[in-house]
Amino acid sequence: MGVKVSVVVSVCDPGPADDAFDACVRSLLEQSLPAEQYEVIFADDGSTDGTREQLDTVAGVRENVRVLHLDHSGGPTRGRNVALSVARGDYVYFMNQYDRLEHSALQNMYGMAMRSGADVLVGRLAGEGTPLSAFTGSRERADVLRDRLLGLPTAHKLFRMGFLAENQIRFPDRPLAEQAFVTHAYLAARAIAIHAGQICCQVATPQEDGQEDPAALVAGLRTILDIVEAYTPPGQRRDRIQAHWFRVLGLRRLGGARFEAAGDHHRTVLFARLRELVQERVPARLDAYLPVHLRARAALLRADRQEELARLAAASRGTRLRAELQEVRWDQSVLTMDLAVEIVDAGGAPLRFHAENGRLYWMPPTPIEGLLAPEMADVTEAARRARMEVYIRDAQTGVVYFLPVTSTVQHGRDGDGVRVWAAGQARLDVGSAALGRPLRPGLWEVHVRMRGVHPARTRVARAEAPMNCAGVLADYPRRLVMPCWSGKGELSVCVEPQSFPESIALVSPRASVTHSDDDVYVVVPVPYVPPSGGPAVELVLRQMGGRGRGMTVPALVEPGVPGRLAGQLIAKVPVRRLGGEGCLGPGAWRPGLRTEGKDVDLRFTLEVGFRGHVRVRPAGTRPTPSLFRRIAARIPGYAALS
Template sequence: MGVKVSVVVPVSEPGPDDDAFDACVRSLLEQSMPSDEYEVIFADDRSGDGTRERLDAVAAVRPNVRVLHLEHTGSPARGRNVGLAVAKGEYVYLLGQRDRLERVALEMMYRTAVETDADVLIGRLVSGDNPPARAFSRNRERADVLRDRLLALPTAHKLFRRAFLDTRDIRFSEVEPELSEQAFVVKAYLTAKIIAVLADQVCCHLGPEPDGPVDPSAHAAGIRAVLDVIDAHSGPGEQRDQLYAHWFRTGVLRMLGGRRLLSARPDQRAAMFAELRELTRERFPEELDRHLPVHLGARAVLVRSGELGRLVALSEASRGTSVHAELRDVRWEDGSLILDLAVEIVDGQGAPMTFRADGDRLFWTPPLGDLTLPPQVADVTEAVARARMEIYIRHVDYGLIFFIPVAGEVCRSQEGDRVRVWAVGRARLDVDTAALGRPLRSGEWEVHVRMYGGAHQARTRVAGHRGAQLSCVGVLAGQPRRLVIPCWSDRRELSVCVEPRSFSESILLVSPGASVTHREGHVFVVLPVPYVPPSGGPAAEMVLRQIASRGRVITVPALVEPGVPGRFPGQLVAKVPVRRFPGDGCLGRGLWAPQLRVDGKETDLRFVLEIGSGGRARIQAGGEPGTLAVRRSTLGKLMSHTPGGKYALRLAQALQQRYLPSPPPD
C-alpha cells in the first residue's frame, strides 16, 4: 500500500530546549496511522543549533521520516515547496515546527477526506484560549468559503490532495511568511472542487505565534500577493468584494488600531500607516466599507483622510472595552448544569455601551468626541439586530474548546435618545454531549462568555459576584455515571470538573469557599464537600502547618457531613483549639497552611488560615481583599520552601498587586 499522507514541516533553529518543537516531533512519531502509511518530511533551513543532527538521528531509526538539508533562506516557503515536491503521499498536511497533532489526527483526517472526496480537508484546530472558528460548529462535507466562514482559517494547517496542488500549481510565494500561507490557502479555497471540515475531532494544536516587529513594506507586499490571487481566481462581484473586505479588515485596519498600534514606536506607526494608507488607496475602494463592523469603519475613514494622530487617539479612547457578565444562578436540572446569565458590553470605565436612536435607526457614537462619522458608517441598526452572546468551555490542560447551547434574547432599554443593549440567556451543559455530541473529557473545564453587541465583541471568564451564594454541589451525570462538580477559582471564576481523580481533589477544587467560626476556645474550619458518597467518604484529617515557623504542625480529625444530593453540598468540619499564646496542639498567631490528609496522602488546600491578635481567625483566599504584603525577603524565601507556603506567597503577592497601591517610580 502506498503512502496515504505526507506531513511537511519546515524547521529553522528551534533550539535544543524548545519544548514545543519536541512535542511536535513526538506527536508525529506517535500517530495511530501505521508508520508505513504516512511519512514525515522535515525541511531544515540549515539550522546550526544541533537540530540537523537530532533530526538525522530520528530519521536513522524511523523509515518513514526524511530530513531535507536546505540552504539557509530564513523563510519557511522554500522548505514547504521542496517538501511538497518530494512528497509521496496521496494527501499532504502542512505543519509548523511548534504545532502538534493529536494522536488520531492523520488517520481521522485521511478517512474523512477519502469519504468526502475532498481536495482540501480542514481538521479542527485549537489555538490557546481562543474560541473555535464558526466553521467548526459541525462537520461539513461541502463547505462554502464565505457561507461557512473559512476565511477565518487562513493558515496552511490543512490536508491537501497532492494531485490537486500539482495540477493547480499551488505553491508558496516568497513574501512575508504569514501572508505567503494565506495566498497559498486562498488559491486552494478558490480552485478546490470540494472543501470538507472535520469539526468533531481536534486534529492540531497551534503553537505560539512568533513575536516581533512587522516590516511595513513586506506586509503590504504580502497583502498585494493575496489580492492578486483573488483577482486571478474570482470575477468582479459580491464574492470578490467580500474577499477583499476580509483582507482589508485583517491585513490593514486591525494593524492600525488596538494594542498593536499603541505598543509600536512613533516611527514604526508612521511607517506602517504610510504603507497601508497607500495600499488602501490602491486596492481597497470606499464601497468595501459596507462590509466592515462600525469600529473598523471609523478606522477606514481616518486612514483614507490621512489622520494618524486621530487614529491613535481613537485607539486610546477605545481601550478597556470589555464584557460584563452577571451569573445569576447555577443549578442542576435532569443531570445538566444550568447557568443563567446577563451579559453586556461596557467601556473602559465600566459604563454600558449605548447607541443614539434616530427614528427606527441606531447609530454608534465614537469614543473620540470630535470624530463625526458619515451616517452610512455609523448606522448599526442591522448589526445590533444580530447581537448575541455565546458560552464556551475550555479544558485547562488540553486547551480543547466547545460551545454549549444558549437559549435567550437580546434586550433593549431607552432613556432619551440613548439605547442600551444587553443579552440574557440560559446555558445548558450536558457532559454527555457537550463535545460536539460526544462526552466531555475528564478534567477541569473553564466557562467563558463572549458577546457581540453590535459595535464591539469581547469575552471573559464567567464569574460570580462577591457575596453571592454560589453552589458547588456535585452530581453523578452522564452514562456511564461520572461525578461532575462546578467549582470556583480564587477570583470566583466558574469551572466545571468532570470526574475528579479523588475525594481529596473534589474538596480541593472548592476549597476557596472555606469558612471559619469560633466557639469556646476553638476554631471550626468548614469546607464544602461537593459530593459525599453513600458510604460517607474516607476518614480524613486536617493538617495545619505554621508558615515561617520551624516544625509547628497541628493535626486534627475532620468530620464529613452529607448534604442534600443534587441540591446542597456536604461539609467537612475540623475543630482546632486556639490560644492567644503558642502552645502544643493549639493554633497561635500567624499564617497557617492547611492540607487535607486522606489515606496517608496530603493535598494542599487553596486558602491560608490567618490567626490574628486575640486568637481571631479568618480565611485568606485569593477571591477577597486582603492586607498581606509578603516580599521576597528572608520570610518569603522561607515560605517558598514550606509546605503550603508557595501558595501563601503567591496569594500574598497577588493580593498586594490587586489591592495595594504600587510604590511610586524612582
C-alpha cells in the first residue's frame, strides 16, 4: 500500500528547545494512521539554531520522515514548492512549525476525502482568530461562497496531489502566495469537502510581519484577481469573490491602528498603489458587496482623496460592537442568554443613521462632502438583514461552536438620527452543542458577532446588574454546568468545574459585604450546592503588603434552587479600626476558600478603610491608596522614596 498523505511542515529557526515546536513534531509522529501510510516532509528554510540536526536525528529513526535542507529564503513558499515536487502521497497537507495535528486527523481527513472524491478537503481548525463559520457542519460538496470558505485562506487543508499537478497549482514567489494558492485550488476544484466533526489541526497564532511593501502587496493582490478571472465567468459570483479579496487584502489596510501608526510616506505609497489597482482592475460595481464603511474608503480611494480618507480612519478609530447581557436563565438543562448588540463609537455612543422616506442612510463619523451616492449610502436592506450570531470558544483548545440564535432588528429615534440594534436569545444545550455531541469539560467563552450594516464581533462584558449564576446538573453523565465571568470579566460557561471551591471561585466577583456592629458578613454566590451540603469550607484572608498577616474563619453554605437561584456562602469576619490578631484591619485583603487543607483563591479583594468600612473590589483593580499614602504623596520627594 502506498503513501496516502504527505504532510509538509515549513520550518525556520524554531529553537531546539522550543516546547511548541516539539509538540508539533510529536503530533506528527503519533498519528493514528499507520506510519507506512503517511510521510512527513520538513522543509527547513536555512535554520541555524540546531533545528536541522534535530530533524536529521528524527529522520534517522523514522522511515516516514524526510528533511529538506534549503538555503534561507525568508518564507515558506520555496520550501513548500520543493516539497510538492518530491511528495509521494495521494494527498498533501501543509502546516507551520508551531501548529499541532490531532491524533486521528490524517486518518479522518483522508477517509472523508476518499469517500467524497474531494480535490480539496477542509479539516476543522482551532486557534486564535476569526470564528470559522465554515465548520457549522460537515459537507461532501461545499461551495466557496455559500460556506464562506474564503474566510479560510491558509494552506491547512488536504489537497489531492494529482489535482494540483493537473492544474499546475503552485505557490507563487510573491506576497500573498498562500492566499493565491488556496484561491486557485478552491476555484479549480471539482469537489471541495468540509470535515467539521472533529478538530484536525490546532493552528498557532501567526506572528505579525513587519511593515509590508505596498508594491509587493498590490502585485500579490493582482495575482489573486488574475486567478479569479481565469476560473470564474463574468457575473455576480466573480464580483463577490473579487470584492472579498479587495476588502480583506486592500481596503482593510487603509484604516485601523496599523495604518495610523505607519509613517506618512508609507501611507502615501500604499494609497497610490491601491488606487492604481482600483483604476485598472476593480470596477465600481464591486463596492455594492462591501460594508458601507468600506464603501466610503473605496469611494475616497477612487476619488484620490487621501487626506479625507486619513480623517475618516481617525474618526472611525475605536468603533466597535457592544454586547449587553440582559438575562440568563435555565430551561431545564438548556441555558438561555438574552442579549442586545449595537455598534458604538470610541466613546460608547451608538452609531446613528439618517432616516428619510422610510429609508436608512449611513452617516460618516466626520463630514465629507459628496462622499457616497445615496444608493451606496443606503443601508435599509443591510439593516433589515442584520442578525446576531453567538458562538462559544473553548478557552483551552480554541475550538468554536455556533449556538442557535433567534434575533430581531430594532430601530429607535435618537436625536436627529436613528439607532439600529439586534436583540435576541442564544440557547446552549451542553449535551449537543458540539455538533450534536456534548461539550468537553472546561471553560467556554461566549462571543457575539453582528452581521449586516457594520460587521463586528466582541465578548460580553460583565454588567453592573447581577447575573443569575445558578448552575444545573446537565446531560449524561450528570455534571455541573454554570454561567460565570472569566478573569477578564467576560461572560463564560463552565462545564464540570474541577471542584466545589473552584465553582464558587468562578462566580466570586459577585461577592458582597454587609456591616453589622464590629463585624462584616462576606457573602459569595454558590452556583450549586449538592444534596450533601458539600464539604466544610473556611474563608481564608491574607493581608496584601505590610506584615502579610492572615486569618481563617468558618463559612456557612446555604443552598439555593438549582437552575433558578444560586446558593450563598456566608462568613462572619470581625473588623477593627486598628487591626490586630484575629480581625481585619486597614488595608487590602486577598480571600480564598479552604477545603480539606487545600486553598483556592477567590476573584475579588476586600478593602478595609481606617474607619473600619469594608468594600469589595474585583481582582485586578488597584486598591484605593490609604489616607496616609494620599497625604504622604503630596510631600516633595515621597514618590522617589517609595
